[in-house]
Amino acid sequence: MRYKPEHKQATRDRIVAAAGRLFRRQGYQGTGVDAIMSEAGLTPGGFYAHFASKEALLLETLSRCLGERAASISQAVASDDPFTAMIQRYLCALHRDDPGTGCPLPNLAAEISRLTPGARGKFTAALEHYLADVQSLMPGVSPSKRRERAIATLSTLMGAMTLARAVSDKALSEEIFESVRHALLPAQKARPMSPTTARKKPRRR
């Protein structure tokens, strides 16, 4: 063996990371294998030594992205109001204008619905893990009520982000955030983060 065993794994990780950025920015169909390999600093030919197909890469990318978000949420539980904190971080201009990091659902969920049932099954498993972690920071008494609220909150957040990115009017985009904050949070917590506050508490990656 003339390469250390972790060498190929590191390259594979770079490809998944590159795909994570491009798929979330441009969508699945909008991103070519060539572009992903180029983003990873590689040439296109090597792709199939790492993945069976572009679709297989998408599923691995989704699992990783959702897993990373779940992990960052779990760590936010340490905050004194993790539910409000999560919503404020989700519904902000930084998240809207940089889809390459952040939640993969707004830009990819619709394309997932057109994949084969098997592929959608892998996505479903990753989504369940994510949901379990959102549920864990949900206020509420019974686990079933918290799961219910986690599902509804995630639906609302991803729908709002999708709309906010689609409209051309920045004011309407902010109004979408504001309306959803009011719907999800008690009145006194629904203030948007000021740029100053956002700078003091930068988003961990």
Place this chain on the structure above:
Amino acid sequence: MRYKPEHKQATRDRIVAAAGRLFRRQGYQGTGVDAIMSEAGLTPGGFYAHFASKEALLLETLSRCLGERAASISQAVASDDPFTAMIQRYLCALHRDDPGTGCPLPNLAAEISRLTPGARGKFTAALEHYLADVQSLMPGVSPSKRRERAIATLSTLMGAMTLARAVSDKALSEEIFESVRHALLPAQKARPMSPTTARKKPRRR
């Protein structure tokens, strides 16, 4: 002139109707001009006598689809509880399993966010019309509060539908509907429509 003036307009309408079905089912990038023309009973060559580009057709299709939905909502205002009726009709298996008719947002909004600002401006205008009609059936006193609720409700509905279509598990898909019904409606109204009820009040087209 050897064709009646309405002849070409009728063909154009057929193309827009065909595009409405295919774009909503397969997405924008997932639908070819050839497939649209074939769905309309035509050959591909004639397309550019009607539209400047595939993107121009998308924008016209979106305006029409959102306009049709707005119209059907306005007519639902006649019902005794239009808000509940709208939500029950949105969050149902028929809507989920037949994306070709119904709301264009779940399957197309993410792709709109990747278009040029000009194109997104046309979409934004159509969305504002739709929002105005959703607002009109919103319970609540002040218009600004009703608009706020209309925006949040639409975000939630389209996010929930996108997720419900993406997951492979029918039970989870139903659980998403149920969770969102509970979040949006008072408890006693949040029952899903039974198949019998759904048959008695079929969806108008």
Place this chain on the structure above:
DNA sequence: TGTACATCAGTGAACGCGCGTTCACTGATGTAC
């Protein structure tokens, strides 16, 4: 009323291009002696 004709809606083949995937190869690497 009947026919020749000008119009233009729609046809169908072709275009250049980028896609996902394949494959013969190259050359950097750790090992064996």
Place this chain on the structure above:
DNA sequence: TGTACATCAGTGAACGCGCGTTCACTGATGTAC
């Protein structure tokens, strides 16, 4: 310690295919005489 070598991660050109778009044409139509 130094060198020859086997391995295989990564290269780069090529593949068939479908895409959005163009264009020379065909033939159904309503009109003019």
